[in-house]
Amino acid sequence: MSVLAFCEVRDGRCKKAAFEAITAAKKLAADLGGSVTAVVVGHNIQDDAKKLAAWGAERILAADHEFLALYSTGGYGRCLVQAVELAQPKAVIVPATIMGKDLAAWTAAKLGVPLASDCTEFKVEDGALRVRRPVFAGKALAWTHGEGEPFVLGLRPNTMAAEEINPGGEGSVEPLPLTFDPSTIRAVVKEITGGDKGDLDVAEAEIVVAGGRGVGGPEGFEPLRELAKVLGAAVGASRAAVDAGWIDHAAQVGQTGKVVSPNLYIAIGISGAIQHLAGMRTAKVIVAINKDPEAPIFKVADYGIVGDLVEVVPALTEAFQKALA
Amino acid sequence: MKIAVCVVVAPSTDTKVKIGADGKTIDMSDVKLELNAYDEFAIEEALRLKESTGDGEVVLFSVGSPATIKEEIRKGLARGADRAVILDTDTTQLDSSAVAALLTGEIKAFEPEIIFMGKQSVDYDSAQVPSQVAAAMGWPVVTKVSSLAIEGGAFRAEREIEGGVEVVEGTLPAVISAEKGLNEPRYPSLKGIMAAKKKPMEEKAAEAPAPVLVIDCLELPPPRPEGKIVGEGPEAAAKVVELLRNEAKVI
Ligand SMILES: Cc1cc2nc3c(=O)[nH]c(=O)nc-3n(C[C@H](O)[C@H](O)[C@H](O)COP(=O)(O)OP(=O)(O)OC[C@H]3O[C@@H](n4cnc5c(N)ncnc54)[C@H](O)[C@@H]3O)c2cc1C
Ligand SMILES: Nc1ncnc2c1ncn2[C@@H]1O[C@H](COP(=O)(O)O)[C@@H](O)[C@H]1O
Numbered sequence: 001m002s003v004l005a006f007c008e009v010r011d012g013r014c015k016k017a018a019f020e021a022i023t024a025a026k027k028l029a030a031d032l033g034g035s036v037t038a039v040v041v042g043h044n045i046q047d048d049a050k051k052l053a054a055w056g057a058e059r060i061l062a063a064d065h066e067f068l069a070l071y072s073t074g075g076y077g078r079c080l081v082q083a084v085e086l087a088q089p090k091a092v093i094v095p096a097t098i099m100g101k102d103l104a105a106w107t108a109a110k111l112g113v114p115l116a117s118d119c120t121e122f123k124v125e126d127g128a129l130r131v132r133r134p135v136f137a138g139k140a141l142a143w144t145h146g147e148g149e150p151f152v153l154g155l156r157p158n159t160m161a162a163e164e165i166n167p168g169g170e171g172s173v174e175p176l177p178l179t180f181d182p183s184t185i186r187a188v189v190k191e192i193t194g195g196d197k198g199d200l201d202v203a204e205a206e207i208v209v210a211g212g213r214g215v216g217g218p219e220g221f222e223p224l225r226e227l228a229k230v231l232g233a234a235v236g237a238s239r240a241a242v243d244a245g246w247i248d249h250a251a252q253v254g255q256t257g258k259v260v261s262p263n264l265y266i267a268i269g270i271s272g273a274i275q276h277l278a279g280m281r282t283a284k285v286i287v288a289i290n291k292d293p294e295a296p297i298f299k300v301a302d303y304g305i306v307g308d309l310v311e312v313v314p315a316l317t318e319a320f321q322k323a324l325a
Numbered sequence: 326m327k328i329a330v331c332v333v334v335a336p337s338t339d340t341k342v343k344i345g346a347d348g349k350t351i352d353m354s355d356v357k358l359e360l361n362a363y364d365e366f367a368i369e370e371a372l373r374l375k376e377s378t379g380d381g382e383v384v385l386f387s388v389g390s391p392a393t394i395k396e397e398i399r400k401g402l403a404r405g406a407d408r409a410v411i412l413d414t415d416t417t418q419l420d421s422s423a424v425a426a427l428l429t430g431e432i433k434a435f436e437p438e439i440i441f442m443g444k445q446s447v448d449y450d451s452a453q454v455p456s457q458v459a460a461a462m463g464w465p466v467v468t469k470v471s472s473l474a475i476e477g478g479a480f481r482a483e484r485e486i487e488g489g490v491e492v493v494e495g496t497l498p499a500v501i502s503a504e505k506g507l508n509e510p511r512y513p514s515l516k517g518i519m520a521a522k523k524k525p526m527e528e529k530a531a532e533a534p535a536p537v538l539v540i541d542c543l544e545l546p547p548p549r550p551e552g553k554i555v556g557e558g559p560e561a562a563a564k565v566v567e568l569l570r571n572e573a574k575v576i
Binding site for chain 1: 336338339340341342344351362363420421422425447448449450451452453455456457459460461464465466467468469471482484485486487488489490491492493494495496499505506535536537538539540541542543544545546549550552553554555556557558559560561562563565566567568569570573575576
């Protein structure tokens with residue numbers, strides 16, 4: 001009996017979410033009584049695959065092929081199905097990243113097994129696995145169980161800190177040969193564009209500096225970018241700012257944007273509409289800057305500053321600079 | 326070109342969620358229903374495709390209870406879809422796999438070249454039905470599409486990923502799920518609203534298979550601790566940084 005963890009690779013490197021998946025699998029395997037198998041899919045990934053032992057993978061499967069250098073639902077999905085058949089796991093943990101969500105949905109469908117996407121907690125009671133996931137954009141939480149095995153679990157990034165339990169540890173890697181003809185996969189990623197800006201993604205960042213209509217225009221985001229640079233943060237936005245064309249949609253936080261759970265979320269000139277809160281209310285600490293003391297954002301903010309963001313943001317940047325020097 | 330669009334009617338996104346007496350479902354009294362936000366983009370993309378090819382049919386498919394969803398589905402017809410099929414089933418125990426099974430059965434008979442859906446429903450946020458239907462049809466699926474071009478039997482889709490954009494190429498038939506930004510959905514015209522009254526809306530009784538994902542109970546998220554206003558104006562900045570460091574310990 002095992003728990004299978006899918007380890008996402010981008011640009012040939014395992015992502016942080018991959019280590020989180022192994023840590024989660026490790027905890028689950030301890031409760032269910034079993035071991036952890038990791039599966040990696042990509043090209044030229046042997047080195048990173050080996051090192052998954054450091055995070056707790058007891059068995060490592062790797063599908064390493066030129067065709068797998070870029071993602072395809074059908075290609076990666078078939079590899080994951082193959083890993084499931086080999087490992088016969090009770091549960092499969094897939095990071096709920098953009099790749100992981102797509103992959104988990106297809107794989108669960110193909111296997112005809114239940115999938116709980118975007119889970120934030122698991123528990124095992126009398127041998128039965130139950131998982132908690134936010135529904136209604138986080139306005140409620142649902143404890144669910146699956147009928148059928150394996151139970152596929154999407155793990156929301158940043159909800160479980162990855163633990164390197166055996167630093168420097170390496171394991172042996174079992175190859176997963178391609179069992180299908182790549183030409184039969186009818187939809188494949190041809191290229192990834194726009195990633196060269198090196199912008200940190202809001203969904204993955206530990207600190208997010210977000211701006212709303214209050215910043216006043218595209219140039220109003222500049223002081224926020226400076227603050228973000230000091231903090232090593234990603235820049236996010238409300239829908240109002242995105243719809244106005246001031247910033248890319250990729251930055252939108254909320255019900256129809258991204259759901260983020262950073263350690264620190266700084267909301268600047270954002271009123272705190274219910275659809276925005278849906279995307280950030282699980283942040284560990286929230287700071288709000290707004291000129292209106294009645295703004296609903298202050299109801300969820302741990303620390304609030306009432307004032308004009310034009311003055312407050314540079315002061316905040318300076319204060320962080322001093323503190324972090 | 327025959328185009329299928331799957332649409333779900335869900336509580337509006339500003340709903341204040343109350344848990345029902347059974348502890349497992351949402352209290353639906355006082356809840357306003359709307360076409361799922363993402364499905365608006367799916368409908369629009371289907372209409373544009375039909376318009377660009379010059380002929381064809383756009384059919385809406387929805388699993389739900391006709392009495393509660395009919396009026397919202399009609400809004401999709403008012404925008405320009407040709408007809409709708411409602412699969413009438415008991416919705417209390419539905420999960421994505423059951424919805425997908427019902428949709429697949431019905432859509433197969435229609436023999437479309439493409440199926441549009443939304444990225445996810447705004448109620449249970451599961452984002453699974455598109456992949457489920459694709460797997461059952463044996464078709465490729467591209468989820469979360471924010472730009473789409475179709476020519477001949479081939480398509481080119483873009484999807485935003487962390488820190489970049491994936492360009493996906495493939496061939497039809499396929500399932501496409503729509504992300505916000507795929508297009509700018511049109512408003513129904515008065516003419517469209519009038520025409521929708523006469524468009525066919527078929528109701529079919531359907532038996533949903535048992536769910537594989539079962540909700541045992543719902544809870545409300547713990548309230549966030551009462552926040553505090555640290556101060557006013559730029560003078561408060563240093564204090565906030567100090568609190569973040571020494572009290573919250575996040576920097
Ligand atoms: C179906 C649906 C989905 C949605 N999805 C999302 C979503 O994913 N994400 C999202 O964010 N919204 C979403 N919304 C929109 C949401 O309802 C709000 O309209 C939006 O969040 C408002 O953005 P805002 O707070 O930036 O703007 P506003 O509500 O206009 O607030 C601007 C704030 O800035 C403050 N301000 C102005 N000037 C200054 C200044 N100089 N200094 C300091 N403060 C200042 C004001 O006091 C005000 O509080 C959705 C809506 C719908 C219907
Ligand atoms: N009951 C339903 N009837 C028709 N289509 C649905 C239904 N539920 C979900 N869908 C479609 O599947 C998409 C994703 O929903 P979900 O997988 O439930 O998050 C939606 O945007 C719809 O296009």
